[in-house]
Amino acid sequence: MNANPILLQMKYARVVSLFAEKEGLTLDKALDFFYYSQLYQLVSRGVSDMHCVSDLYLVEHLAEEYEKGD
Template sequence: MEANRIILDMKYARIIEIIAQRLNIKTESAMDVFYTSPLFELIDKGVADMHCRSDQYLAEEIIAEKENNKDGY
């Protein structure tokens, strides 16, 4: 079970890096975006096999989520 957690943590690091690059923000800010995202909870709990989706897809969904929340939706 420990190996699965390590693999998931490595995935999180890749997603955070993509978010940082796309939003042109520091890694620490990207971590905040990622870990406060409602999508993070789904990924972490394995809901609907979200953890099986590509890093790029998940990062884009989190960014879209953030942008939608910024607009008040």
């Protein structure tokens, strides 16, 4: 399933903002990490409809990836 590109960009913005707040990062650093993350690859490709899950779930997934240093 393909998400509406505008809605997907809005979701990215919310997730990055919440992730930055959670990890104490600047928005620039959070955005940089997000765009090189495995999570971004999954969401942008529509794998398993990851774009349909909650923002908080994605933030937790991203935080786990950040803590692992992937």
